[in-house]
Amino acid sequence: MFTFHHVNVERDGTAVLTDVCAQVPASGITVVIGPSGAGKSTLLRLCNRLDVPTTGTVTYRGADLAGLDPLELRRRVGMVFQTPTPFAGTVRDNLVVAAPAGDDDRFAAALTAAALDPALLDRDADSLSGGEAQRACLARTLVADCEALLLDEPTSALDAAPKHAFERLAVDLAARGTPMLWVTHELAQLQRIADGVLALVDGALVHAGTPEGLRDVAELDTFLSDGGAS
Numbered sequence: 001m002f003t004f005h006h007v008n009v010e011r012d013g014t015a016v017l018t019d020v021c022a023q024v025p026a027s028g029i030t031v032v033i034g035p036s037g038a039g040k041s042t043l044l045r046l047c048n049r050l051d052v053p054t055t056g057t058v059t060y061r062g063a064d065l066a067g068l069d070p071l072e073l074r075r076r077v078g079m080v081f082q083t084p085t086p087f088a089g090t091v092r093d094n095l096v097v098a099a100p101a102g103d104d105d106r107f108a109a110a111l112t113a114a115a116l117d118p119a120l121l122d123r124d125a126d127s128l129s130g131g132e133a134q135r136a137c138l139a140r141t142l143v144a145d146c147e148a149l150l151l152d153e154p155t156s157a158l159d160a161a162p163k164h165a166f167e168r169l170a171v172d173l174a175a176r177g178t179p180m181l182w183v184t185h186e187l188a189q190l191q192r193i194a195d196g197v198l199a200l201v202d203g204a205l206v207h208a209g210t211p212e213g214l215r216d217v218a219e220l221d222t223f224l225s226d227g228g229a230s
Ligand SMILES: Nc1ncnc2c1ncn2[C@@H]1O[C@H](COP(=O)(O)OP(=O)(O)OP(=O)(O)O)[C@@H](O)[C@H]1O
Pocket: 011, 012, 016, 034, 035, 036, 037, 038, 039, 040, 041, 042, 043, 185
C-alpha cells in the first residue's frame, strides 16, 4: 500500500528519519512501534502528506505522494489521532463534514460499523465519553469511505475496556478489507492487533516483518524488556 524509498526527514538540522526503506502491505494491520521520539508519528504523517520527506519518496499504491493532491489523498486515506477531535455540534454534524452528500442511513451504518448506537446521531459530540468520541471519530473517517486508515496511538487516552473494544473493532474492519498503519508504543497492544510490524529506533528502521521477529532485534532489548511503554 505504502512504499518508503530511502526516506530521510530532517527537522531543525536533526535527523528524524534516516534512510527508511519499507513496504506496508495493503491488508491487515501494520503496527509501527518504537521508543518515544523514534520517529513513529513522523512516518505515519508522511503517508497523508501532513509531513513530507526531506529526501526520498513515499508512494501510495504505486503513485508518488508528492504528485497527489493532499486533500484528495486525505479523503482516500483517513486518519485517527491520539485524542478524539470531534467538531462542535451533533454527531450528525460531524459526519456531514466527512460526507456532505450522506444521509441518515449512511450515517447510521457508519456509527454501527464503529460500534456506536445510531441513536447517537442527535447527541452533542461534546457530551460523548472518551471511548465514544474516539469511535465517533472513527465513524467520521469511515463514512468518507476511505480506502485505508492511519491511526496515531488512537487508544492512548482510553481505559482498558474501551481500548480493547476499539482494538476489536479495528481488527474486524481490517479483516473486512480496510488496511491500517497503526502507531503504538505498547507492546501488549501490538501483540493483540499486529499482522506486521515496522520498528523504529532513533529514526532508523530496525525491523520490518512479523511481530514474533521483534524478539531478535538487539536495538529493542531495553524497550521490549520495559514492555514497550517507554
Ligand atoms: N517539526 C519538527 N521540528 C523539530 N523536531 C521535530 C519535528 N517533528 C518531529 N521532531 C522530532 O523528531 C523526533 C521524532 O518525533 P516523532 O513525533 O515522529 O516521534 P514518535 O516516535 O512518534 O514519538 P512519541 O512516541 O513520543 O510520540 C522527536 O525527537 C521530535 O522532537
